[in-house]
Amino acid sequence: MKAFWSNRKARLGSLLVGGLILVALIGVVLYDANMANAEAGPILAAPDSTFWFGTNMQGKDVFIQTLYGAAPTIFYSLLIGAGVTFLSILFGVTAGFFGGRVDLFLNLFINIFLLIPSLPLLIVLAAVFQQHSDTISGPLIIAIVLIGTGWAWGARVLRSQAMTLSRRPFIEAARLSGDGSMTVIFYHLVPNMASLIGTSFIGATTFAVGAQVGLEFLGFGDPSNVTWGTNLYWATQNQALLTGAWWTFLPTGLGIAFFAFGLVLMTFALDEITNPSLATRRHFKASTGQQPDLDTAVVHSMPPKDVDFATAEGET
Amino acid sequence: MNFLLSKMGLYAVAGWAVITLNFLIPRLMPGDPASALFARFKGKLKPDAMEALRQQLGLNDAPLLKQYWDYIAQLAQGEFGLSIAFHPEPVLGVIKIGFIWTVGLSGVAVLISVVVGTGLGAYAAWRQGGRFDAIVPPAVAFLAAFPYFFLAMILLFFLGLEWGLFPLGMAYGPYSAPGFNGGFIYDLVSHGFLPCLTIVLASLSGWLFVMRNTMIGVMGDEYVCLAHAKGLSRRRIFVAYAMRNALLPSLTSFGMALGFIVSGALLTEVVFSYPGLGYLLLKAILSQDYPLMQGIFLMITLSVLLANILVDALYYVLDPRTRGGR
Numbered sequence: 094m095k096a097f098w099s100n101r102k103a104r105l106g107s108l109l110v111g112g113l114i115l116v117a118l119i120g121v122v123l124y125d126a127n128m129a130n131a132e133a134g135p136i137l138a139a140p141d142s143t144f145w146f147g148t149n150m151q152g153k154d155v156f157i158q159t160l161y162g163a164a165p166t167i168f169y170s171l172l173i174g175a176g177v178t179f180l181s182i183l184f185g186v187t188a189g190f191f192g193g194r195v196d197l198f199l200n201l202f203i204n205i206f207l208l209i210p211s212l213p214l215l216i217v218l219a220a221v222f223q224q225h226s227d228t229i230s231g232p233l234i235i236a237i238v239l240i241g242t243g244w245a246w247g248a249r250v251l252r253s254q255a256m257t258l259s260r261r262p263f264i265e266a267a268r269l270s271g272d273g274s275m276t277v278i279f280y281h282l283v284p285n286m287a288s289l290i291g292t293s294f295i296g297a298t299t300f301a302v303g304a305q306v307g308l309e310f311l312g313f314g315d316p317s318n319v320t321w322g323t324n325l326y327w328a329t330q331n332q333a334l335l336t337g338a339w340w341t342f343l344p345t346g347l348g349i350a351f352f353a354f355g356l357v358l359m360t361f362a363l364d365e366i367t368n369p370s371l372a373t374r375r376h377f378k379a380s381t382g383q384q385p386d387l388d389t390a391v392v393h394s395m396p397p398k399d400v401d402f403a404t405a406e407g408e409t
Numbered sequence: 410m411n412f413l414l415s416k417m418g419l420y421a422v423a424g425w426a427v428i429t430l431n432f433l434i435p436r437l438m439p440g441d442p443a444s445a446l447f448a449r450f451k452g453k454l455k456p457d458a459m460e461a462l463r464q465q466l467g468l469n470d471a472p473l474l475k476q477y478w479d480y481i482a483q484l485a486q487g488e489f490g491l492s493i494a495f496h497p498e499p500v501l502g503v504i505k506i507g508f509i510w511t512v513g514l515s516g517v518a519v520l521i522s523v524v525v526g527t528g529l530g531a532y533a534a535w536r537q538g539g540r541f542d543a544i545v546p547p548a549v550a551f552l553a554a555f556p557y558f559f560l561a562m563i564l565l566f567f568l569g570l571e572w573g574l575f576p577l578g579m580a581y582g583p584y585s586a587p588g589f590n591g592g593f594i595y596d597l598v599s600h601g602f603l604p605c606l607t608i609v610l611a612s613l614s615g616w617l618f619v620m621r622n623t624m625i626g627v628m629g630d631e632y633v634c635l636a637h638a639k640g641l642s643r644r645r646i647f648v649a650y651a652m653r654n655a656l657l658p659s660l661t662s663f664g665m666a667l668g669f670i671v672s673g674a675l676l677t678e679v680v681f682s683y684p685g686l687g688y689l690l691l692k693a694i695l696s697q698d699y700p701l702m703q704g705i706f707l708m709i710t711l712s713v714l715l716a717n718i719l720v721d722a723l724y725y726v727l728d729p730r731t732r733g734g735r
Contacts, residue, residue, distance in 0.1 A: 102547075201419065201422060204419055204423070205419075205422065205423045205426050205427075207664070207665050207668070208420075208423050208664060208665075208668065208710075208713065208714060208717060209423070209427060209668065209710055209713075210667075210668035210669070210671045210672050210709055210710060210713050211668060211669070211672050212671075212672030212673075212675055212676070213672070213675070213690070213702075213705060213706040213709045213710065214430075214706060214710070216690060216694065216702055216706070217431070217434055217702050217703060217706045218434060220694065220697070220699060220702055221434055221435055221699075246665070299554075302556075303556050306556055307556060307557075307558065307672075307676055310556075310558055310676065310679075311676070311679070311690075311691060311694055312691075312694055312695065313694070325558070325559065325562075328562075329562075329680070333562075334562060334565055334566055334569075334570060334577075334680075335570070335577070337566075337570060337571075339566055342559070342562055343563075346555070346556070346559035346562065346563070349555075349556060349559065350551075350554045350555045350556075350559065351554070352554075353554035353555075353556075354550065354551050354554035356554075357550050357553070357554055358547075358550070361550070364622075370625055370626070370629065371622055371625060
């Protein structure tokens, strides 16, 4: 963790993500759904001292909507991120560990899912699922659909890592000592992939924010819920762009952008820690002092090429 | 040849999977959503359209295999069913024009984004640790964190509405007649500029980082070391040795990136009322036009597959290792 904190990108990224999670919590504590949906003031008032972010077409307070809408979007993104990562591990690690015919089949499956553009598939699925809208609520439909379609990218990365790791002596040893496949996978293989799984989780969460908000923007959410996605949906429905009401979409959009950016920064930081040659040199120098203690197995599994390069580049 | 064959095999299976998925989705959902969808349109459509919809949603008594066979036969004849939003029109007719706009817009945007992003990435690697490397890649990553449609809204609001530099949507103005003349082409470019800029800005990051990180890796390879030892100039090594070899991984990531970019382009079209498939998709969603959604899904997915095939063919030409038959 020390290596993670000494990286500037990691610090900034965690601050952004942590800060926005805090904002979301504050929003839930301070306000409730009635307050977020209340017609609090005049229609389309520009930001002033009473309405810090102005009001929208229905006279709702944009400040409250932005704060209150943060929680469902962030919460569902993390949930979807976790679900996607779980499926990625399941498919990717299984394929990489077993190899052979299992791998051939699963890899084909992964590659097909990677080729299909996500949004049109999501829409077709969500449209059919929506016929259930009495039994399943909007955000849950989106979560199910996103988890079902988003796992392929992570699975691909985890598969290649699992392939390299499962040829290592410690895995061989575990197998020879009589451990079953499941034990080897979950006690020996997966813990050694922790940092990569972390990266996959962050990546999946980033995907989840964008896709979730995109689907809600198109009208697949529950428009009576206040979330970041429906805020943007209502802003376009009310022609915010033509009435010049920039305050109805800018705060929410920037919230999404900063959350996603924070996540991306954290991914970069993890990449730089496991492959120091990628760092801009300032960070590189800062992190050479200590051994990254995040996950030594992964660091050792880096191809020697990169390690040589890191030292060569450090001298020039 | 092996490379090309296995790739083609993958695409064939993927194409079949997509077509089958399209058939299965409305049929395999729990609790019969198809009849719910169907019931919603009762009385709104002509009887023959209802019959077509019934077929498409699998609401007949024929065995699944027979239905599947009929579906494939219909697809082969370019029969995608009837649209509900544009009522008596067949889906294919509705999609055709939108398809051309989408391919044109995304095609141009992707090309610009690949060239600019790769260029910036290479330059950032060349100046690794310098001011350029410290500013440009994070800035581009920040832009990539914006959802496409939000970036589109910002650009449209500031450049279009506030400063009035660009028209506020559609693909060409109401007063210009399509034709091959200066006025219309200018109109086309000024309308397409902002949507294109949105897609380029939002998708730059992928190309930039793949290129930068591969370049940095390649610069540590033995043959680059040898080139240094021979006393070649740094620029020459960079352009003729490192860049050429670092370009290939960008090409391999093209396929996956394309799916993401096309998804974003569809949302961008919605914001700009650009008359492509994204805009049609929104109409289809608003009027719950399921056949149109399916048609667009198939059309986009199959075109992405085709684009991937073309890129792989290019890869085959560029990388001699893929041809290494011994």
